Amino acid sequence: MATTKTDPKLALSTTTKKVRVHDTLSREQLIQAYRLMYMSRRIDDREILLKRQQKIYFQMSGAGHEAIGVAAGLALRSGYDWFYPYYRDRALCLALGVEPYQMFLQGVGAADDPSSGGRQMPSHWSYPSLHIVTQSSPTGSQILQAIGCAEGGRYFARRPKAAEVPQAETTDYRHFKSVSFQNDEVTYVSLGDGTSSEGEFWEAMNAAALGKLPVIFCVEDNGYAISVPVEVQTAGGSISRLVSGFPHFHFEEVDGTDPMASYAALQRAARYCRQGLGPAFVHAHVIRPYSHSLSDDERLYRPESERERDAQRDPVTRTQMYLLREGILDDKGINQLEKEVEADLQTAVDRALEALPAPPESVMNFMYSPDVDVTSSIFDTTPATEAASDGKKVAPKTMADLITATLRDEMKRDERIVIFGEDVADCSREEYLRQKLVKGKGGVFKLTFGLQCEFGNDRVFNSPLAEAAIVGRATGMATRGLKPVVEIQFFDYIWPAMMQIRDELSTIRWRSNNGFSSPMVIRVAIGGYLTGGAIYHSQCGEGIFTHIPGLRVVFPSNALDASGLLRTAIRCDDPVLFLEHKRLYRESYGRAAYPGSEYMIPFGKAKIVQPGTDLTVITYGAVVPRALQAAQKLEREQGTKIELIDLRTLNPFDWETIAASVAKTNRVLVAYEDTLSWGYGAEIAARIADQLFDELDAPVRRVAAKDTFVAYQPILEDAILPQPNDLYLAMKELVAY
Numbered sequence: 001m002a003t004t005k006t007d008p009k010l011a012l013s014t015t016t017k018k019v020r021v022h023d024t025l026s027r028e029q030l031i032q033a034y035r036l037m038y039m040s041r042r043i044d045d046r047e048i049l050l051k052r053q054q055k056i057y058f059q060m061s062g063a064g065h066e067a068i069g070v071a072a073g074l075a076l077r078s079g080y081d082w083f084y085p086y087y088r089d090r091a092l093c094l095a096l097g098v099e100p101y102q103m104f105l106q107g108v109g110a111a112d113d114p115s116s117g118g119r120q121m122p123s124h125w126s127y128p129s130l131h132i133v134t135q136s137s138p139t140g141s142q143i144l145q146a147i148g149c150a151e152g153g154r155y156f157a158r159r160p161k162a163a164e165v166p167q168a169e170t171t172d173y174r175h176f177k178s179v180s181f182q183n184d185e186v187t188y189v190s191l192g193d194g195t196s197s198e199g200e201f202w203e204a205m206n207a208a209a210l211g212k213l214p215v216i217f218c219v220e221d222n223g224y225a226i227s228v229p230v231e232v233q234t235a236g237g238s239i240s241r242l243v244s245g246f247p248h249f250h251f252e253e254v255d256g257t258d259p260m261a262s263y264a265a266l267q268r269a270a271r272y273c274r275q276g277l278g279p280a281f282v283h284a285h286v287i288r289p290y291s292h293s294l295s296d297d298e299r300l301y302r303p304e305s306e307r308e309r310d311a312q313r314d315p316v317t318r319t320q321m322y323l324l325r326e327g328i329l330d331d332k333g334i335n336q337l338e339k340e341v342e343a344d345l346q347t348a349v350d351r352a353l354e355a356l357p358a359p360p361e362s363v364m365n366f367m368y369s370p371d372v373d374v375t376s377s378i379f380d381t382t383p384a385t386e387a388a389s390d391g392k393k394v395a396p397k398t399m400a401d402l403i404t405a406t407l408r409d410e411m412k413r414d415e416r417i418v419i420f421g422e423d424v425a426d427c428s429r430e431e432y433l434r435q436k437l438v439k440g441k442g443g444v445f446k447l448t449f450g451l452q453c454e455f456g457n458d459r460v461f462n463s464p465l466a467e468a469a470i471v472g473r474a475t476g477m478a479t480r481g482l483k484p485v486v487e488i489q490f491f492d493y494i495w496p497a498m499m500q501i502r503d504e505l506s507t508i509r510w511r512s513n514n515g516f517s518s519p520m521v522i523r524v525a526i527g528g529y530l531t532g533g534a535i536y537h538s539q540c541g542e543g544i545f546t547h548i549p550g551l552r553v554v555f556p557s558n559a560l561d562a563s564g565l566l567r568t569a570i571r572c573d574d575p576v577l578f579l580e581h582k583r584l585y586r587e588s589y590g591r592a593a594y595p596g597s598e599y600m601i602p603f604g605k606a607k608i609v610q611p612g613t614d615l616t617v618i619t620y621g622a623v624v625p626r627a628l629q630a631a632q633k634l635e636r637e638q639g640t641k642i643e644l645i646d647l648r649t650l651n652p653f654d655w656e657t658i659a660a661s662v663a664k665t666n667r668v669l670v671a672y673e674d675t676l677s678w679g680y681g682a683e684i685a686a687r688i689a690d691q692l693f694d695e696l697d698a699p700v701r702r703v704a705a706k707d708t709f710v711a712y713q714p715i716l717e718d719a720i721l722p723q724p725n726d727l728y729l730a731m732k733e734l735v736a737y
């Protein structure tokens with residue numbers, strides 16, 4: 001651990017004389033730094049005016065944070081290193097090459113705004129060519145992605161062949177993802193002092209230290225998170241003190257209103273990271289001279305005296321005074337520079353105010369990949385028949401077996417696939433495997449068994465027990481072009497990752513107007529009927545995820561479908577939630593021979609499990625075999641022919657097959673394992689009622705779990721989850737209606 005400290009209370013000139021960092025920024029760089037800082041402040045001022053004139057709709061200022069931002073922009077390399085900034089980083093973005101005009105385009109929400117085309121608030125930076133990765137509004141969710149970004153860069157540096165695009169193969173996501181990496185690249189991530197209270201910050205610090213990753217964390221500490229002062233936010237009032245125990249870090253604490261001290265600190269941090277020694281933590285003390293945002297009035301919680309104290313440390317005026325005092329610029333020079341900036345900004349504002357918004361018809365663009373259509377025939381292939389060496393038919397395999405086999409074949413085919421999650425590795429202490437002391441675990445359900453041994457521990461590895469980190473890191477990796485296939489051990493524990501799934505992963509392509517994307521697969525063990533699973537190992541809840549635009553949701557009911565759909569999920573260009581029913585993993589229902597390494601099923605194509613004329617039953621997952629049992633009983637008893645539809649994928653879903661079937665049978669039952677109310681089946685039922693009303697001879701019925709949690713005692717579990725008899729009774733009633 002290395003630590004450098006400059007007392008933030010020292011005056012600018014004293015600080016620079018003491019550590020002689022003046023030498024590190026040339027005269028030209030100092031003038032450039034001042035120009036950018038002044039420009040940043042004046043853009044804020046112009047935006048505030050435009051907001052008051054109702055010409056823009058939101059304003060977030062970077063005032064007080066200019067020096068550390070410019071210093072980072074000068075110390076790091078635009079389009080070479082990677083940046084996960086936050087909303088106060090206007091000066092950083094200017095230093096990296098974002099033009100003021102582009103910033104004003106954000107404000108007016110113009111179609112030509114390169115960061116989001118009018119979809120995101122201003123100060124939500126996204127500039128692919130500069131490696132400024134799309135930013136969201138939740139505080140701190142960018143940090144884990146920065147970790148994944150650094151991991152992605154390191155992976156490609158160690159396995160450069162993985163970055164190549166395959167020539168003569170079937171089209172997959174790799175054809176649309178340009179990969180660039182540098183051996184000594186650094187990932188920069190910034191955050192506020194308040195944000196350091198988020199759990200994801202600590203997960204990211206842990207992951208960075210564990211991996212000795214080249215990530216610079218920059219905490220821009222302005223002493224407040226809206227109205228909450230730092231001593232109420234951070235135990236002891238100093239984030240530097242709290243993080244000082246993390247191993248492998250280089251630490252800096254610096255006056256972030258001093259561009260020279262900040263530059264020197266960031267140079268040291270960057271050098272440490274580039275040398276591969278580990279991550280760096282830069283704690284920059286800054287000020288917030290304007291209120292939190294235009295919706296906040298800081299006079300309600302900060303007295304004048306405190307605000308005046310801050311004003312004396314204003315980075316823009318202090319740097320100007322420094323330039324004058326050191327004779328780097330005289331009054332005339334300063335005036336000239338400021339006049340040039342003002343003129344440039346006037347032109348930029350005038351141009352931006354004429355810019356047009358995107359047409360309303362474009363709102364659905366880039367929800368999903370415009371390049372790879374998951375519903376298309378390229379994903380429609382026939383299964384190969386597997387024969388044993390003696391020519392006999394091989395015994396059918398379980399869903400668990402085929403998922404493992406599919407993962408193995410895809411990993412062979414695509415070196416960009418990495419698998420991680422809790423317990424997914426065979427054995428983290430590899431020497432035990434080498435010495436053949438242990439066999440290896442490979443997941444609590446053993447679906448990844450053998451993959452670490454076969455592909456190496458840089459491709460299959462255990463993660464800390466931190467679900468947000470699993471999804472957040474994977475999202476960062478996928479942004480760089482890797483294909484993470486991560487595992488969430490139980491659906492019941494997916495919730496810590498919800499922010500990453502709902503506010504990050506699913507939104508990245510849309511919010512960046514296709515500037516960035518993060519196609520990856522999250523495999524999740526889901527569902528009940530376990531006799532003893534209880535509330536925290538048996539829940540469903542897929543409807544919560546199908547409610548999220550931008551996320552594909554898959555829920556296979558048998559081994560063959562699981563193999564074909566998983567392969568499509570891996571090769572496609574969208575994020576996929578792949579739900580694997582635990583009860584089906586080793587069920588005798590739906591076993592199959594391995595369909596070969598090219599077998600795929602397009603998304604949005606249901607399977608008609610059995611055709612019928614009297615009633616349509618729409619279902620998926622573990623309810624499929626139960627519905628089949630009920631339908632067969634009814635047929636035996638009264639000759640009723642039930643058409644049973646297995647949706648297989650829930651987003652997209654196969655409306656055509658549903659509509660054709662209802663037109664034929666005129667009666668529908670929607671059945672699902674999740675709780676009845678507000679669930680996935682409610683949407684299907686509502687659509688049928690709305691769009692197929694004229695076809696119906698009976699009400700649209702639903703059979704689902706009771707609106708409670710799954711209980712432990714099997715008698716209670718049976719009463720809660722939909723059983724074959726519940727399905728049978730509902731079918732019988734509807735047919736007779």
Ligand SMILES: Cc1ncc(C[n+]2csc(CCOP(=O)(O)OP(=O)(O)O)c2C)c(N)n1
Nearest residue numbers: 088137138139192193194195222224225226
């Ligand atoms: C997860 C989340 N919670 C709450 C908010 C609302 N919010 C926006 S900024 C902010 C304060 C952030 O303070 P800090 O991290 O110190 O950054 P600063 O604005 O002071 O630079 C809050 C609470 C949010 N955007 N995201």
Ligand SMILES: [Mg+2]
Nearest residue numbers: 192193224225
């Ligand atoms: Mg703050």
